[in-house]
Structures are given as structure tokens and as C-alpha cells.
Amino acid sequence: MVLEGLGKSLNSALKRLFGAAVIDEDLVKELAKDIQRALLVADVDVNLVMAITKRVEEQALDESLPRGVSRREHIVKVVWDTLACFLGEKAVPLVIDPGKPNLVMMVGIQGSGKTTTIGKLARYYQKRGIKTGVICADNFRPGAYNQLKQLAEKSSIPFYGDEEQKDAVNLAKKGFDEMRKKGIELILLDTSGRHREEKGLIKEMRDISRSVKPKEIVMVIDGTLGQQAGVQAAAFKEATDIGSIIVTKLDGSAKGGGALSAVAATGAPIKFIGTGESMDAIEPFNPTKFAGRLLGMSDIRGLIDKVREAQIDVDEDVTMRFMKGQFSLNDMMVQLKQLKKMGPIGKVMEMLGLQYKLPDNMAEVQEENMKRWEVIMNSMTKEERDNPKIIKSSRISRIAQGSGTSSRDVRDMLKQHQQMQKMMKHIGKQRRGRRGGIPGIPGLPGM
Ligand SMILES: Nc1nc2c(ncn2[C@@H]2O[C@H](COP(=O)(O)OP(=O)(O)OP(=O)(O)O)[C@@H](O)[C@H]2O)c(=O)[nH]1
Ligand SMILES: [Mg+2]
Incomplete structure (x- = not known):
């Protein structure tokens, strides 16, 4: 499961809430401490952790409870809402205009998972009836062309690339024309990850995007970076206002919570998350659902429902x-x-x-x-x-x-x-x- 460690500790923090005889300030403080510990272990930024737990503490004992909501349920909801809020609150989908050539360009630091993510996204949208194609504009890494070509072929997705062409801008332009002629609706453009830091990356991103004018630029960020992911996201957010983020490698990464929250803090929307090496390991990112899953809500809801079912007036x-x-x-x-x-x-x-x-x-x-x-x-x-x-x-x-x-x-x-x-x-x-x-x-x- 994604962010299993964080999920487990948050879940046990909530179980303590359900196991407590008395819900008072002390209990809420303990709960806040449990949450703090869980988030810090997941590499969430200290200031963010403090802001999250402060909000939980402030709202948990809020006197006015909506009718029919118990204090326990209220606190669970506060924790849930707070986490969702710090993950970006709203789900922001990738918008594709059907029948038009929607060009989406991927950028990212070396090895962040761009090419893999393109393969996954192409499959994801193709399965949903959108004509999808991929372009390799990575003329830097020798294996890049074959890597994307093979991924595309495996899923019968149209591919454009040219191993002889050494100019990335040219490759992008030509590829875009080809795909447009074929009536492709979603065109995913893979770029090289020759950069180890944001600066150079952003310069190249500007050069390519000026000539092909993508509808959207997606920065692919390695989730194992933890809160460092926020630095990349911030630089990217500043450089483009048509940008969104995909955080990869959240499977098995202990620092994924830090990566997600740091990226969300920049205000750049996270649209998908990568959850494994296989071509199906991608999911649209929905902060509310994601927070719920982290808290193991299905469990807790089940308990509340059980108690409710048996109630009489x-x-x-x-x-x-x-x-x-x-x-x-x-x-x-x-x-x-x-x-x-x-x-x-x-x-x-x-x-x-x-x-x-x-x-x-x-x-x-x-x-x-x-x-x-x-x-x-x-x-x-x-x-x-x-x-x-x-x-x-x-x-x-x-x-x-x-x-x-x-x-x-x-x-x-x-x-x-x-x-x-x-x-x-x-x-x-x-x-x-x-x-x-x-x-x-x-x-x-x-x-
Ligand atoms: N576990 C896991 N591995 C991933 C995920 N996404 C990508 N990878 C792995 O990360 C490594 C790098 O992926 P690529 O897609 O080649 O990364 P890239 O950004 O295209 O790399 P460059 O083109 O060299 O900059 C590969 O071994 C992928 O299998 C993910 O969500 N989970
Ligand atoms: Mg690549």
C-alpha cells in the first residue's frame, strides 16, 4: 500500500481516540502528539506538522457539534479534513479537450520517472477511450528512445522519435505535427532529464515550451525525496502557470508524506501519483480520498456505522x-x-x-x-x-x-x-x- 507506515501510525492514533474513556484536552493533546510523530517520521516539514496539529487541537474540542455527530466522530473528521487540506484539498484533474491535440509536456530531474510515467499515463487515457500518442524528445540519454518506444509498443500506442535528430526543440515540433495529423487527442512529450537541479531544467523547459506551446507542463517529482520535493515544485511553480505535478515512487517510500505535503504547500496541483514500476501503477490524486485512505477510514466508519445501526431513540x-x-x-x-x-x-x-x-x-x-x-x-x-x-x-x-x-x-x-x-x-x-x-x-x- 502507498505510504503504509504513515497510514499505520495515523490509524493507531485514531484507535486511541476510540479507545479512550474520556475525551478532554489531555486526550486531544496526546492525539496531536501521535499525529506529530507520524508526520515527522514521514518527513513532513516541521512547520507544516505544527500547523496541522495546531488546527486539529483547535477544532477538536470545538463546542458546537453538528446535530447527531459525536465528539469522537467530529475529531476524526477534523483530522481527516486537516490532512486533506494540507495535501491540496481539491482534486484537480487533467483536462483534455476531446477532438483536439492536447499536448502535455513532461519535465523532471534525472531519473524522476518521466518516461515510465508517460507509459503509464498513455495506457491510462487510452483505456478511457482517448486517442493517445507519445513523443521522445530525449536526445540526451542513449537508451531513452528505445525505452519509450518499447513502452509504447507494448500498449499499442503511437510513438514518434528520431535517434538521428539531436535538437530537442526540433524533435518536439516534428513529433507534435505528426501526432496532430494522426488525430491524436492526448500527446505526451518526453524530455531529457539531464539535470540534477532545478535551474538548468527550467531553462530547457522554457526553450521547448516556447516553440511547441504545450497545453500543460507536468513536472515529475521523485517521492522518495521527501520534503525536498517541495524545492523542485516551488521553482517549477514560479516558472510556469500551466504546470502540474506528478509525484512518483510513493510505493514503499517512507518519505512520501513529506513529498506530497511539501509539493501541495507550493500550491502546484498534484494530478497523479506513481505507485509502482508496473504500467498500471498510477492513480489520479484526490487529497480527500487519499487522506481517508491514510487514516484507514473504512475501518473506523465501519465501527461508527455498527453503533449507529443499533441505536434507538x-x-x-x-x-x-x-x-x-x-x-x-x-x-x-x-x-x-x-x-x-x-x-x-x-x-x-x-x-x-x-x-x-x-x-x-x-x-x-x-x-x-x-x-x-x-x-x-x-x-x-x-x-x-x-x-x-x-x-x-x-x-x-x-x-x-x-x-x-x-x-x-x-x-x-x-x-x-x-x-x-x-x-x-x-x-x-x-x-x-x-x-x-x-x-x-x-x-x-x-x-
Ligand atoms: N517503485 C517505483 N519506481 C518507479 C516509479 N516510477 C518510476 N520508477 C522507476 O524509476 C526509474 C527511473 O524511471 P524513468 O522513467 O526512466 O525516469 P526518467 O525521469 O525518465 O529518467 P531520465 O529520462 O533518465 O531522466 C526506473 O527504474 C523506473 O522503473 C514508481 O512510481 N514507483
Ligand atoms: Mg526518461
Whole structure:
């Protein structure tokens, strides 16, 4: 996976958020620290890291939560949005006017991946029904002509090149004419990467682009450079306003996060990323989706959805009563049924990050018990159901007789109720301890 290391550490930072009992300033600070560490390891510029985490800290405990959004979800969204923002925010696609010769010129430092990327892009667009051709204007490196020719032939893509021609501008012009005559819509122009630094590269880029007037100039940048990629991007951005960027070699590069964020910081749009040596290893760059993938959002969303699915609407009054420990037998039945829908109770509590040691028997509340308890409850008066405290020995015998169960069954149920009431009180306290309150899952009071 692309930027696997960064993704893993960001994901575990968020898991900590989901595992925490209380969401307060300390927790957000810890989360920010985790994110800082992850980004620094990925070679993201220190100032950028600070700006990212400052924004997360500022917005995480923002008091006003949109309706129906829990604090945890809100924080996940803040982290997601912030990362996306620092990756460029919007996806900027390569625009191709169909039926016209769209010339796209590739430039880049030696070995950055220009030729490979041209091969990939040609395939990418050809598969999408756009007539695509490639031109080799690299008259510098001896193998360049054959490298591109072979890539083109493998994918049956029209190729132009001339090993005898030594002038790059001439090659570009001739190639462009040829392709135009053939009705090619996307013409990808490969240039030489004789340069080791930006200056010389930019001069040559100007010379060629003046004569062939490309629609767009793409700078191909090696993602393994980390934040150094930003230097190239900045020089390039200054030199042309029809420029965009493709960052390559993000597969397996520990510094890819640094490269992407540094490039995005220059304001030059990243349009594609290269994710491997094979001809299919290219993808359009979408900051929002990319940030989501880094955070392993599919996982976390799944958890949120699971909790949501099981929720029922309980009004605030009921929730308040639970928090004060006023918890009737009817309430208990409703809660047990809800919890059963979500799976093993202990697991649910763990997912929600609630720290409470469940009484051993409670985790095993079985359907059988619940059925029996319903029968028992039918033999009670309303007063008894609402306020089971009043049920003493004589009432227990009466209820057991009336429901065809034993006194022990009735006592078991009452004991269960007491334990659950205690738990609800405890959860209520946890909830009150949270800053601003966590509007949680209405079916589970106090969460
Ligand atoms: N792992 C990985 N390797 C890549 C990627 N893109 C390019 N490469 C490799 O990088 C090396 C250089 O790629 P080229 O496409 O020849 O680079 P170039 O910019 O055309 O090089 P010059 O023309 O010499 O300046 C090759 O070995 C490619 O296979 C990528 O996304 N991932
Ligand atoms: Mg090349």
C-alpha cells in the first residue's frame, strides 16, 4: 500500500481516540502528539506538522457539534479534513479537450520517472477511450528512445522519435505535427532529464515550451525525496502557470508524506501519483480520498456505522433518569434487547471505549433469561416494575408463584437489575466528566 507506515501510525492514533474513556484536552493533546510523530517520521516539514496539529487541537474540542455527530466522530473528521487540506484539498484533474491535440509536456530531474510515467499515463487515457500518442524528445540519454518506444509498443500506442535528430526543440515540433495529423487527442512529450537541479531544467523547459506551446507542463517529482520535493515544485511553480505535478515512487517510500505535503504547500496541483514500476501503477490524486485512505477510514466508519445501526431513540428525559440511576425493570429489558442487537456486551463497551468491568454473568445474558424475566415482570404491579426496591421477600414469593418461576429466579433478575443500574450510573458519571458532553448513542444512555 502507498505510504503504509504513515497510514499505520495515523490509524493507531485514531484507535486511541476510540479507545479512550474520556475525551478532554489531555486526550486531544496526546492525539496531536501521535499525529506529530507520524508526520515527522514521514518527513513532513516541521512547520507544516505544527500547523496541522495546531488546527486539529483547535477544532477538536470545538463546542458546537453538528446535530447527531459525536465528539469522537467530529475529531476524526477534523483530522481527516486537516490532512486533506494540507495535501491540496481539491482534486484537480487533467483536462483534455476531446477532438483536439492536447499536448502535455513532461519535465523532471534525472531519473524522476518521466518516461515510465508517460507509459503509464498513455495506457491510462487510452483505456478511457482517448486517442493517445507519445513523443521522445530525449536526445540526451542513449537508451531513452528505445525505452519509450518499447513502452509504447507494448500498449499499442503511437510513438514518434528520431535517434538521428539531436535538437530537442526540433524533435518536439516534428513529433507534435505528426501526432496532430494522426488525430491524436492526448500527446505526451518526453524530455531529457539531464539535470540534477532545478535551474538548468527550467531553462530547457522554457526553450521547448516556447516553440511547441504545450497545453500543460507536468513536472515529475521523485517521492522518495521527501520534503525536498517541495524545492523542485516551488521553482517549477514560479516558472510556469500551466504546470502540474506528478509525484512518483510513493510505493514503499517512507518519505512520501513529506513529498506530497511539501509539493501541495507550493500550491502546484498534484494530478497523479506513481505507485509502482508496473504500467498500471498510477492513480489520479484526490487529497480527500487519499487522506481517508491514510487514516484507514473504512475501518473506523465501519465501527461508527455498527453503533449507529443499533441505536434507538430515547428522549433526553429517559437518559437523564438513567444517569441518576433511576432505572426501572422495563428500562433494563429495553437496554438488554438493544445491547443484544449489537453483539456481545463486553465487546460493545470496549469499542465505545467505556471502562467498566462488567459483572461476569452479565456478559452472558441469554435469551432464555430475558424470556423468563419478561414472564416474571408480567406478574408484577406497575409500581414494582418502576421501583423494584420495594420488592421484599413476601412480594418475591407472590411474584414467583404468579409467574410459575422460583423465588431464586426473581432474585436473580433483581440482582441483574441492580448491577445494570450501577453500571448506568457509572457511565452517566463518565459522560458528565466529558467536556461539553458527548452526544453519543441514544440507545445506550450516557454514552
Ligand atoms: N517503485 C517505483 N519506481 C518507479 C516509479 N516510477 C518510476 N520508477 C522507476 O524509476 C526509474 C527511473 O524511471 P524513468 O522513467 O526512466 O525516469 P526518467 O525521469 O525518465 O529518467 P531520465 O529520462 O533518465 O531522466 C526506473 O527504474 C523506473 O522503473 C514508481 O512510481 N514507483
Ligand atoms: Mg526518461
